[in-house]
Amino acid sequence: MTFPAVPLLTPTLRKLERRAPLDDDDRRAFLDLPVRYQAVDPNIYLVREGDRPDRSCLLISGFAIRHKMTETGERQVLSFHVAGDFCDLEGALLNVADHNLQTLTHCELAFIPRSAVRDLILSHPRIGMAMWIDTLIDSSIFREWVVNVGRRDGRARIAHLLCEFARRMEVAGLADAAGYELPLTQEQIADATGLTAVHVNRVLKTLTSEGLIRRTRRVVSIPNWAGLRRAAGFNETYLHLDQVAGHPGVQPGFVIAPAMPPHGGAPSF
Amino acid sequence: MTFPAVPLLTPTLRKLERRAPLDDDDRRAFLDLPVRYQAVDPNIYLVREGDRPDRSCLLISGFAIRHKMTETGERQVLSFHVAGDFCDLEGALLNVADHNLQTLTHCELAFIPRSAVRDLILSHPRIGMAMWIDTLIDSSIFREWVVNVGRRDGRARIAHLLCEFARRMEVAGLADAAGYELPLTQEQIADATGLTAVHVNRVLKTLTSEGLIRRTRRVVSIPNWAGLRRAAGFNETYLHLDQVAGHPGVQPGFVIAPAMPPHGGAPSF
């Protein structure tokens, strides 16, 4: 099934415009991309590790995750994606997929042929640069996840995941005063934080009893943002929100992380 | 001090040519980049978290690492870089540095103004695409590190780090039959694997006694590559070596990972 692409791609275009200045020709070229629109059920693989991709994809609505398995069969979630994310640009530029991409909820997707993305990048380098910046921000988030699973204890890891989710949902316009829906099972949270589902359950109970979060089924709200931020050691610099479209403003109850403290110690260049 | 840039940038150019076809104009534009060459001591910060970068940098010789600290002062190493790596392209495209970049050994570097990199990307999109692919491969490596610290035990984590190092050194032409020099202290290995230096020491002892590695001071050799690979669960797909320049061939004693086993289980799209 094919739908008019323009309204579907417009939010993503607005996001790209925030990264690099585009002219009318750039905008037209982007909106003229040959996209195939498709609605997809929850828990469906869009890309599998080892695939040789012939397309790229963009998430129009819903939630998706990237993940990877070890040889011993343990799963690690690598990132989650929300509406508007260009969640598989790798598909256009890398020859073999190094991880899986799977829907979490019902999703609407736009598939774009690999060759069309490459042609666009070469013919309209400003758009290419904007999309590149998108993947660099993803990269920054992966780095923070390395820190999260490498150097924080269970409580801080989960608090950090919740903080990141809250901020990203907010920026995507998907969070309100009541909180946000966390489309993850406790097992998926475990796979994202390098813990077990049992331990996640215990930590969520602790965070709730400490008054840092409130939960009813899958909806999470954060009655004590400052406290959760402190528990997580959350500093949102890594989200590069100055280069992300949406609602960059501060919501009531949310506090933007202060600037980094001055450096000390090791010599600088 | 300024040196003729051409011979210094040539290896990197060769690497880029492997990612996207370039013409003479592309090559000339790249080699004409206004670079400042500089030799730098070990343990010097090139970029600090929070910096607003005005340049990008490229590692001509030596080793460098990226790292990040948590609020509680724990360090996590995010990646290591070898000669030829364009190790801070983010500096040209992101507005604020989200991590630190530090030399490990004595290094030779090429610094390129942020504006020159951006101009090159816009005027020569094929070069831009090639550099973009470079950062996507970095991103793939970050993903594998998330898996490493999130889902492998200490022994597998360290084995995996050693496997990755071995392959990358080999591709960069820096490993020989005798092994390679690992320019990391045990504490730095700990910071890269989310362990403590004490535990790293014990694991290295185990790996040595199992005959999987051999060590003399900082030089590591791998007498049993298949065994180390098995201990690590190492599958080099994530290095995207088909898109990396250098010596893609197999060295004696090294075995390229077989293709992924067929998928099973969850539904695919």
Next chain:
DNA sequence: CGGCAAATTGAGCATTGTCAATGTCTGTGG
């Protein structure tokens, strides 16, 4: 009202961390 996936809880345990002491290598200055 079943059937099922997800959440919750308890008990025991192991991988890895902490603390602290000691050994080893390398470079430097006398």
Next chain:
DNA sequence: CCACAGACATTGACAATGCTCAATTTGCCG
């Protein structure tokens, strides 16, 4: 050429965070 300093590596004893296994409860859906 040797002694010393300092960084790094190694080892031991003990503690704890988070895992395993297993049972039970809860909420959702047809």
